[in-house]
Amino acid sequence: MTLLLVMGVLYAIGIYLLLERSLTRVLLGLMLLANATNILLLTTGGYAGLAPIFNKGIPATEYNDPLPQAFILTSIVISFAVTAFMLSLIYRSWLLSHADVIQDDREDRRVANQDLFDVEEDSEIAIEISDFHENDQPLESREMIPEVTLKKSTTAHNAHPQPNPPSPKDRS
Amino acid sequence: MNVGSLAPLAVALPFLGAAIAFVLIRHPRAQRRVSLGTLTITLALEVWVLAVVWHSGPVAVHLGGWAPPFGIVMVADQFSSLLLVVSSAVSLAVLAYASGQGAADGEESGPVSVFHPTYLILVAGVSNAFLAGDLFNLYVGFEILLTASYVLMTLGGTGSRIRAGITYVVVSVVSSLLFLIAIAMIYGATGTVTLADLAIKLGALDPGTQHLLHVLLLVAFGIKAAVFPLSFWLPDSYPTAPAPVTAVFAGLLTKVGVYAIIRTETLLFPTDHFNDVLLWVALLTMIVGILGAVAQTDIKRMLSFTLVSHIGYMIFGVALSSVLGLAATIFYVIHHITIQTSLFMVTGLIERRGGTSAIMRLGGLAKLSPILAVLYFIPAMNLAGIPPFSGFLGKLGLLQAGVANGSPLAYVLVVGGVAASLLTLLVMARVWNRVFWRSTADAEDPDPVLLASAPVAAGGRSMSALRTSKHVHATEGRFSGENEVPILPKMMVYSTMGLVALGLAMSVFAGPLFDLSEHAAEGMIARTPYIEAVLGSGAGAP
Numbered sequence: 067m068t069l070l071l072v073m074g075v076l077y078a079i080g081i082y083l084l085l086e087r088s089l090t091r092v093l094l095g096l097m098l099l100a101n102a103t104n105i106l107l108l109t110t111g112g113y114a115g116l117a118p119i120f121n122k123g124i125p126a127t128e129y130n131d132p133l134p135q136a137f138i139l140t141s142i143v144i145s146f147a148v149t150a151f152m153l154s155l156i157y158r159s160w161l162l163s164h165a166d167v168i169q170d171d172r173e174d175r176r177v178a179n180q181d182l183f184d185v186e187e188d189s190e191i192a193i194e195i196s197d198f199h200e201n202d203q204p205l206e207s208r209e210m211i212p213e214v215t216l217k218k219s220t221t222a223h224n225a226h227p228q229p230n231p232p233s234p235k236d237r238s
Numbered sequence: 239m240n241v242g243s244l245a246p247l248a249v250a251l252p253f254l255g256a257a258i259a260f261v262l263i264r265h266p267r268a269q270r271r272v273s274l275g276t277l278t279i280t281l282a283l284e285v286w287v288l289a290v291v292w293h294s295g296p297v298a299v300h301l302g303g304w305a306p307p308f309g310i311v312m313v314a315d316q317f318s319s320l321l322l323v324v325s326s327a328v329s330l331a332v333l334a335y336a337s338g339q340g341a342a343d344g345e346e347s348g349p350v351s352v353f354h355p356t357y358l359i360l361v362a363g364v365s366n367a368f369l370a371g372d373l374f375n376l377y378v379g380f381e382i383l384l385t386a387s388y389v390l391m392t393l394g395g396t397g398s399r400i401r402a403g404i405t406y407v408v409v410s411v412v413s414s415l416l417f418l419i420a421i422a423m424i425y426g427a428t429g430t431v432t433l434a435d436l437a438i439k440l441g442a443l444d445p446g447t448q449h450l451l452h453v454l455l456l457v458a459f460g461i462k463a464a465v466f467p468l469s470f471w472l473p474d475s476y477p478t479a480p481a482p483v484t485a486v487f488a489g490l491l492t493k494v495g496v497y498a499i500i501r502t503e504t505l506l507f508p509t510d511h512f513n514d515v516l517l518w519v520a521l522l523t524m525i526v527g528i529l530g531a532v533a534q535t536d537i538k539r540m541l542s543f544t545l546v547s548h549i550g551y552m553i554f555g556v557a558l559s560s561v562l563g564l565a566a567t568i569f570y571v572i573h574h575i576t577i578q579t580s581l582f583m584v585t586g587l588i589e590r591r592g593g594t595s596a597i598m599r600l601g602g603l604a605k606l607s608p609i610l611a612v613l614y615f616i617p618a619m620n621l622a623g624i625p626p627f628s629g630f631l632g633k634l635g636l637l638q639a640g641v642a643n644g645s646p647l648a649y650v651l652v653v654g655g656v657a658a659s660l661l662t663l664l665v666m667a668r669v670w671n672r673v674f675w676r677s678t679a680d681a682e683d684p685d686p687v688l689l690a691s692a693p694v695a696a697g698g699r700s701m702s703a704l705r706t707s708k709h710v711h712a713t714e715g716r717f718s719g720e721n722e723v724p725i726l727p728k729m730m731v732y733s734t735m736g737l738v739a740l741g742l743a744m745s746v747f748a749g750p751l752f753d754l755s756e757h758a759a760e761g762m763i764a765r766t767p768y769i770e771a772v773l774g775s776g777a778g779a780p
Contacts, residue, residue, distance in 0.1 A: 096408065096411050099415050106422045107418070107425075110425050134425065137418075145411075148388075148411055151407070155403055158395050159401070162396075163397065168401075168404065171474055173539065177533055
């Protein structure tokens with residue numbers, strides 16, 4: 067019963083922290099959730115009993131179920147590795163941007179804000195109405211100049227030396 | 239002794255290779271040889287296992303010699319051994335591609351040398367998930383491949399990769415926790431985690447408990463497979479990773495989730511309580527995914543959205559829970575692994591050739607590099623489902639299964655499937671028109687690489703003759719200086735060609751492949767071959 071209460075509280079706090087925007091709190095939330103799940107696994111082992119080391123004189127019902135404990139051990143090891151990796155990610159993120167919050171996806175924002183009008187697909191085909199060309203407007207005047215500048219900055223941001231192809235500015 | 243009992247080597251060999259590759263971390267050339275050799279041997283072994291299992295039916299291996307429901311068991315049935323072969327073939331091609339890229343760019347040291355061991359561990363995790371005969375081993379397989387994928391996703395540690403990597407890690411950890419919660423509850427309810435044993439015992443549970451366990455598993459696997467309401471992490475994180483990494487992730491990782499969903503639906507919960515829900519999910523995944531793809535202006539992001547969309551087809555086939563639907567799904571899964579991976583590999587080449595993967599900034603590649611055009615065109619049309627290709631055959635099978643089902647919702651799904659296919663054709667053709675067909679002069683703000691190499695290509699002898707000098711900033715000590723970098727290294731082009739050829743072979747040998755899928759599907763719907771292979775004959779009888 068106490069275990070169940072502890073588990074419930076851990077889940078509640080864990081989910082609350084997970085929904086924060088600060089990365090350290092998200093990590094703390096994940097750790098709490100992992101521990102709550104470990105307690106859940108422990109409770110599935112049934113009632114407490116003797117340590118599961120075989121002894122001829124003791125009937126099988128007296129022992130504790132060892133399997134959930136093995137599950138928990140595995141799960142602890144895995145969450146340890148993931149926590150260490152997350153910490154290194156958070157540290158790296160802090161080094162790069164001096165912010166401990168989840169960043170927005172810039173490309174996503176750009177796609178969301180793009181013009182509904184697409185020059186190549188949606189522009190009307192120019193029809194020659196008269197033989198006089200004084201009113202002709204080149205269609206290119208409607209191009210989206212701000213988008214192009216934004217795109218440049220995104221590409222520069224994504225560029226990276228190692229497994230990527232060499233970034234544009236690296237070539238001459 | 240049955241050769242099928244060698245199947246666990248599909249997990250052990252990549253691990254061994256990873257260990258050796260890790261020791262050789264200072265010798266990139268030896269490292270490349272070791273990892274390519276390991277994967278080749280693994281692939282040969284898996285082909286052998288498939289050839290045996292094709293006729294003999296499922297083979298179970300009891301690790302450590304413990305009797306069935308207690309020990310860890312690994313099962314190779316037709317479905318899992320087929321997936322093993324396809325996934326190893328695809329990962330071998332991607333590894334050759336990545337090696338080609340690494341060798342061409344002269345990365346003889348540095349943090350990237352961790353790529354090969356991590357990649358092999360990823361392959362081991364995928365194989366483990368396919369072979370797992372119990373839920374907890376499946377969980378461990380997932381964790382192995384996810385942990386490896388975290389490292390690969392954030393390789394190099396640039397700002398955008400760290401940002402996407404954090405989201406990816408958090409989402410994956412949450413889905414793993416849900417899976418673990420489901421395992422705990424299932425163990426609490428039945429006292430076993432062996433899949434075959436569960437197949438018998440779950441049916442005896444109270445329906446309410448069954449629904450809870452079923453939904454928990456579906457949500458956990460749904461996040462990994464990226465089905466509609468749980469798919470938003472995927473197009474955010476995949477495009478930022480290096481090209482070979484994105485290629486292998488797109489091909490394999492979501493399919494492991496789909497594999498787990500198929501196992502859940504056929505082996506654990508063969509009842510059709512949630513089939514209607516799954517059909518709706520499939521429809522929304524197809525439509526929302528492809529509408530996302532239409533809006534994109536970057537090839538990698540566009541492909542990530544089509545990946546989500548096409549997961550919907552697989553869920554559609556599973557939800558029909560008929561032999562034809564399941565057979566078509568199996569066929570579609572192996573088709574999609576190959577095609578999606580080759581498309582991402584071609585995109586990596588386009589990015590090298592044109593300096594960017596933004597559609598507006600590219601143009602005229604059909605003239606500049608006809609080989610790329612062919613390599614893009616074949617898988618693109620295949621993905622969209624144009625008749626002679628395997629994509630068409632897989633979709634046709636699914637639509638037939640939908641019509642055979644006959645319910646109004648199934649007909650809605652058939653219409654949705656056709657619409658999603660047409661929209662896929664639209665986005666694929668748009669990339670074709672802009673990146674390959676229009677002239678280079680029409681490209682908006684083209685990258686210097688695209689322009690600089692244009693006259694060379696006109697007179698150039700072959701793709702590898704095309705070279706550009708690469709200035710590397712002196713800040714990174716050992717990379718300082720200037721060296722020649724081939725834009726399209728032979729190894730990268732050849733490995734892409736190999737995978738495209740594999741996709742074509744799937745269209746040519748679609749008959750035998752579909753037979754095999756149907757054979758596998760019959761066994762999975764009947765359930766008894768699998769259960770009897772694990773628990774001994776007579777166990778599967780209800």
